[in-house]
Amino acid sequence: MLKRTVTCGELRAKDKDREVVLSGWVASWRDHGGVIFIDLRDISGLTQIVFGREKSGLDKGKEEELIKQAQKLRNEFVIAVKGVVSARPEGTENKKIDTGDIEVIVTEMELLNKCRELPFDFKKMDEVGEETRLKYRYLEMRVGKLKDNLVFKHKLFQVTRNYFSGKGFYEIETPFLTRATPEGARDYLVPSRVNPGKFYALPQSPQLFKQMLMVGGFMRYFQIVKCFRDEDLRQDRQPEFTQLDLEMSFIDEADIKAVLEEYVCSVFDKLMGVKVSRPFPSLSYDQAMLRYGTDKPDLRIPAEITDISDLALSCGFKVFSDAAGKGVVRGLKISDADRISLSVINEVTKEVQQLGAKGLAWIRHKEEGLTSQITKFFKPEELEELSRRFKTIKGDLLFFVADSADTVSKCLSFLRTRFYEPRKDKYALLWVEDYPLFEKDAETGRWSPMHHPFTSPAPGDIEALRSGKDEDIARVKSRAYDMVLNGSEIGGGSIRNHSLEVQDLVFRILGIDEKESREKFGFLLKALSYGAPPHGGFAFGMDRLVAQLLNLESIREVIPFPKTQKAYSPITDAPSAVDRKQLDELFIKVDVPEDLT
RNA sequence: GGGGUGGUAGUUCAGUUUGGUUAGAACGCUGGCCUGUCAAGCCAGAGGUCGCGAGUUCGAGUCUCGUCCACCCCGCCA
Numbered sequence: 001m002l003k004r005t006v007t008c009g010e011l012r013a014k015d016k017d018r019e020v021v022l023s024g025w026v027a028s029w030r031d032h033g034g035v036i037f038i039d040l041r042d043i044s045g046l047t048q049i050v051f052g053r054e055k056s057g058l059d060k061g062k063e064e065e066l067i068k069q070a071q072k073l074r075n076e077f078v079i080a081v082k083g084v085v086s087a088r089p090e091g092t093e094n095k096k097i098d099t100g101d102i103e104v105i106v107t108e109m110e111l112l113n114k115c116r117e118l119p120f121d122f123k124k125m126d127e128v129g130e131e132t133r134l135k136y137r138y139l140e141m142r143v144g145k146l147k148d149n150l151v152f153k154h155k156l157f158q159v160t161r162n163y164f165s166g167k168g169f170y171e172i173e174t175p176f177l178t179r180a181t182p183e184g185a186r187d188y189l190v191p192s193r194v195n196p197g198k199f200y201a202l203p204q205s206p207q208l209f210k211q212m213l214m215v216g217g218f219m220r221y222f223q224i225v226k227c228f229r230d231e232d233l234r235q236d237r238q239p240e241f242t243q244l245d246l247e248m249s250f251i252d253e254a255d256i257k258a259v260l261e262e263y264v265c266s267v268f269d270k271l272m273g274v275k276v277s278r279p280f281p282s283l284s285y286d287q288a289m290l291r292y293g294t295d296k297p298d299l300r301i302p303a304e305i306t307d308i309s310d311l312a313l314s315c316g317f318k319v320f321s322d323a324a325g326k327g328v329v330r331g332l333k334i335s336d337a338d339r340i341s342l343s344v345i346n347e348v349t350k351e352v353q354q355l356g357a358k359g360l361a362w363i364r365h366k367e368e369g370l371t372s373q374i375t376k377f378f379k380p381e382e383l384e385e386l387s388r389r390f391k392t393i394k395g396d397l398l399f400f401v402a403d404s405a406d407t408v409s410k411c412l413s414f415l416r417t418r419f420y421e422p423r424k425d426k427y428a429l430l431w432v433e434d435y436p437l438f439e440k441d442a443e444t445g446r447w448s449p450m451h452h453p454f455t456s457p458a459p460g461d462i463e464a465l466r467s468g469k470d471e472d473i474a475r476v477k478s479r480a481y482d483m484v485l486n487g488s489e490i491g492g493g494s495i496r497n498h499s500l501e502v503q504d505l506v507f508r509i510l511g512i513d514e515k516e517s518r519e520k521f522g523f524l525l526k527a528l529s530y531g532a533p534p535h536g537g538f539a540f541g542m543d544r545l546v547a548q549l550l551n552l553e554s555i556r557e558v559i560p561f562p563k564t565q566k567a568y569s570p571i572t573d574a575p576s577a578v579d580r581k582q583l584d585e586l587f588i589k590v591d592v593p594e595d596l597t
Numbered sequence: 598g599g600g601g602u603g604g605u606a607g608u609u610c611a612g613u614u615u616g617g618u619u620a621g622a623a624c625g626c627u628g629g630c631c632u633g634u635c636a637a638g639c640c641a642g643a644g645g646u647c648g649c650g651a652g653u654u655c656g657a658g659u660c661u662c663g664u665c666c667a668c669c670c671c672g673c674c675a
Binding site: 035130131204452453 | 600601604607608609610624625626627630631632633634635636637638665666667668670671672673674675
């Protein structure tokens with residue numbers, strides 16, 4: 001085999017007259033009869049190679065033989081060629097590629113492999129549907145943007161490892177075959193052959209292990225690691241995804257935030273060439289929900305939500321006053337809204353109805369003041385007050401939703417992103433903090449942890465925790481914090497309970513009694529009782545981080561072999577049925593109802 | 598579990614509103630021509646389970662019902 005001496009992306013004018021060997025894929029071939037041009041591609045770039053030039057110095061017979069060989073080449077055939085680097089004739093240089101000043105005159109060629117007809121046109125990769133791309137992922141990554149995304153992810157991993165190693169963090173692995181936990185997402189289960197009837201679970205995160213590493217004295221730990229959650233998929237959710245997981249001892253929120261901000265700044269600096277100023281802005285959970293209707297607001301969008309429940313309660317518009325009695329009435333101002341026609345408003349009304357709203361009220365600020373079908377229900381001074389609250393000017397459009405706080409937030413948050421296209425070259429980072437420690441489960445009416453059950457309550461709220469009364473529990477804040485980038489939750493973490501007493505208190509409120517907690521989490525509780533240091537940590541969703549940095553819609557674009565929405569792998573055809581023999585060995589009987597097969 | 602959008606040639610799409618001759622286009626593919634192209638060009642050709650299944654009809658890519666798949670969203674995601 002001809003052995004490559006250079007890559008396809010590196011030759012320049014200064015390499016003129018060098019004899020080189022290139023290998024790669026035929027990216028494009030242009031057969032002119034007597035002369036054939038081929039763009040040879042490898043991961044580093046393209047080089048034009050030429051067959052049938054006198055410069056090759058071959059005798060006529062050999063030249064004809066070579067041309068004949070080259071004529072049989074097709075797209076994506078794999079070849080190696082020996083040849084001489086030559087400056088392109090004047091006027092035929094190609095400015096579009098880095099190697100465009102030169103070409104390689106071929107003297108010898110070896111066909112290393114053929115390629116069957118391609119499932120799509122490599123030159124129009126951007127237009128190919130995702131289903132086809134996923135099925136032939138190895139072809140897409142040969143040429144498409146996917147390659148660049150994966151290279152970028154590699155660089156992020158490198159920056160990450162360098163940064164944390166440099167700060168005294170130890171990279172330590174934790175098990176994939178671990179214990180099923182009752183809380184949180186559904187587990188992926190793995191049967192144990194040598195323990196009939198028993199199952200491991202794949203970790204939803206290394207949470208418990210990293211806490212035990214802290215008890216073990218490591219003080220600073222990090223890991224770039226896969227996590228597994230068996231929940232329904234979204235554009236930013238895959239059943240297996242990659243986290244940067246970390247944990248620190250003898251620290252508080254300020255220490256962790258400082259390290260994370262410095263890390264994120266170095267990522268932006270090294271990979272994006274963007275300087276990010278510190279400290280990052282911070283919002284409390286309550287403020288975020290009130291002003292943006294979500295705990296992961298995109299701060300590139302200027303519009304903010306305004307509460308008018310007090311005004312609505314006493315106004316003449318029954319829809320508002322009724323709703324304000326039971327829930328809230330809030331509004332969102334869209335500036336420069338003459339572009340938004342009535343038919344668009346009707347369309348948007350349907351959209352918010354699907355999110356649970358009963359309707360969508362609106363008022364325009366026109367030349368003559370606030371106008372709309374509902375303005376007749378308001379007294380002039382009430383309209384004036386509305387105008388004042390929202391600081392309206394001509395061209396503004398106010399949307400109102402009157403419902404429970406949850407529904408109103410969901411709808412107005414949707415409207416914020418519906419009418420604003422954020423600037424792609426801007427990056428808005430922020431912290432969201434002061435989360436409630438618990439939330440009420442709508443179905444069971446029981447308390448469940450908003451973050452996870454090992455999150456520490458705010459020190460001032462421990463007494464409220466002890467009281468056990470619902471209204472006290474509801475206002476207990478946690479020591480959890482999320483980092484948000486452009487409306488995407490790229491990471492979250494918390495200070496953990498290192499005190500066994502507080503951890504037990506939390507379990508009681510979650511309805512987990514001593515017996516159950518010993519049974520399910522006994523190993524962690526035991527560890528905490530052996531001198532656990534105060535500790536806390538964080539986890540970044542690396543797929544989300546990369547997707548945000550590269551302005552991609554879906555994390556599938558940064559995962560080499562992703563699953564579809566039904567958690568199906570188009571490339572391996574997983575999941576699949578297995579042989580009876582395999583199941584027998586595991587003492588597993590499948591019992592799938594007929595309507596599901 | 599629920600709502601929405603889509604599925605026609607290898608690929609990307611048109612055709613479905615208003616049922617009617619042999620289902621088209623571009624790119625790709627195959628063969629031929631062509632000595633400076635680089636999304637090469639010219640000529641010729643092959644290529645279709647209109648996602649699948651029922652139904653309505655003289656007749657269905659087109660209408661109805663069911664179903665599968667993909668994507669977006671709600672629920673869910675400690």
